[in-house]
Amino acid sequence: MKTLYIVRHAKSSWEYDGIEDIDRPLKERGIKDAYLLSDYLSEIITKPDVFVSSSANRALHTAIIFCENFGYPLSNLKIKKQLYSFSDGYLVKTIKALDDSFDSAIIFSHDHGINTFVNKYGSKPIAHVPTCGVIGIQFENKHWKSIKKGNTTLIEFPKNHK
Numbered sequence: 181m182k183t184l185y186i187v188r189h190a191k192s193s194w195e196y197d198g199i200e201d202i203d204r205p206l207k208e209r210g211i212k213d214a215y216l217l218s219d220y221l222s223e224i225i226t227k228p229d230v231f232v233s234s235s236a237n238r239a240l241h242t243a244i245i246f247c248e249n250f251g252y253p254l255s256n257l258k259i260k261k262q263l264y265s266f267s268d269g270y271l272v273k274t275i276k277a278l279d280d281s282f283d284s285a286i287i288f289s290h291d292h293g294i295n296t297f298v299n300k301y302g303s304k305p306i307a308h309v310p311t312c313g314v315i316g317i318q319f320e321n322k323h324w325k326s327i328k329k330g331n332t333t334l335i336e337f338p339k340n341h342k
Contacts, residue, residue, distance in 0.1 A: 182319045182327060183284040184275060185221075185228060185334070187246065188294050190214040190312040192238040202236045202264055213312040213338040214242045218249035220341055221314060225334070227252060229282040232274065234263035234289050242312065243288040263289045268296035278324040285324075302332035313337045 190210030206214070227250045233243035240259065247254055262270040271293040278285055291309070298306050298315045309315060316334030319327045 181283065182321050182324055183228075183333075184317050184319070184327075184330070185225070185284070185286040186271075186294050186298060186309075186315045186317070187217075187242060187286060187288045188291060188309045188311055188313050189234070189236065189239040189242045189288060190245075192311070204236070204238055206238050206241045210238070210242070210311060211245070214245040215249065216341050217312050217314060217336060217338055218246040221246075221336065222249045222251075225316070226284065228284040228286040230258065230278065230285045231256070232258040232260055232263070232278075232285060232287050234265075235259050235261040236264045236290070239263070239288045239290065246286065246288070263287070263293075265290070265293055268293040268300065271297050276325045276327065280323050282324075298332070301327065301330055303330065304332040304335065306332075306335065310337050310339070 190213050191207045192204045193207045231252050233240050260274055271289055294309050302317045314336045317330040318333050319330040321327050
C-alpha cells in the first residue's frame, strides 16, 4: 500500500512589485496556516517517508515549515522544479517516479494540478483545495508507477482548525 499526502502551498503574497511568480513569498497568514496544519497533522499521521516540493518560494517555505513540525531533515527534502506547474501532468509524473522504497510521501505543489489530481485519483470529489489544504489518498499498489484510483482518507483545510 502507498499513502500520498498532497499539500497546496500556503497563502502567498502579491504585495511585492517586480518579482517573478516563482519567487512570491508566503503572507503572514500563510505562515500561520502552515504551522497550524503541520502541527495538527504531525499528531494524527505517521511522518511520511519522503517530502517533495515545488521549487517555487511559497511551496518551498510551506514544505520547510512542515519538515520542521514533522522532524523531517531539511537535507532530505527533495525539490522538483517541474512541480512548478499548474497542470497535473508533472505532478503525476513526479508521484509515479517515486522510489518504491517509500511507502508514503508528501508533495507540496500548486492549485490547478492538485485539484485535478485529487479528483482523478481520489475517491471523494473536492470542488477546490484551498491554500494550505492537505489531501491524503491511499493506493492499493506496491509500485508508485502503477497507482490508479485510490481512497481519499484525509481532507484537512486551515479554516477547520481556527
